Amino acid sequence: MNIKSQRDFFAGVLFCAFGVAFAWGATTYTVGTGARMGPGYFPMIVGVLIAIMGVAITLKALVVETEDGEPVGKIAWRPLIFIIGANLLFGLLLGGLPSIGLPPMGLIVAIYALTFVASLAGERFNAKATAILATILAVGSYLAFVVALKLQFPVWPTFIA
Incomplete structure (x- = not known):
């Protein structure tokens, strides 16, 4: 598969990495259930949602055509x-x-x-x-x-x- 937007691709990968790391870090706390949430429940849900958003952004970068490929510029x-x-x-x-x-x-x-x-x-x-x-x-x-x-x-x- 060809990357059609470098910026979106790398942003999505970073979102996935941070979301997975956040969710994984939340497992050190008691997660609990929806009815009896523990201190790790909210961070776990936020991490999973960030990772899902990262997957969506990464897939969009692979599917949606851009004019110039939106290259990643130099670091500011x-x-x-x-x-x-x-x-x-x-x-x-x-x-x-x-x-x-x-x-x-x-x-x-x-x-x-x-x-x-x-x-x-x-x-x-x-x-x-x-x-x-x-x-x-x-x-x-x-x-x-x-x-x-x-x-x-x-x-x-x-x-x-």
């Missing part, structure tokens, strides 16, 4: 590095890293850092727009997680609070 390293780095920085700042003496910096600082680093992934950087977005995200996260859900985690750096 800049966005990849900045987005992953922003998420790692968020986790590091939120919880701190005691092994190197970094105290938890809290939710607000972590969200500002996440927003500014992730915004560097694009082609254009606008500091004013990024600051406005970071403020909206910080206030919204504070209201949702601390006020509404009453989750207990540091909001401000430990040396301030």
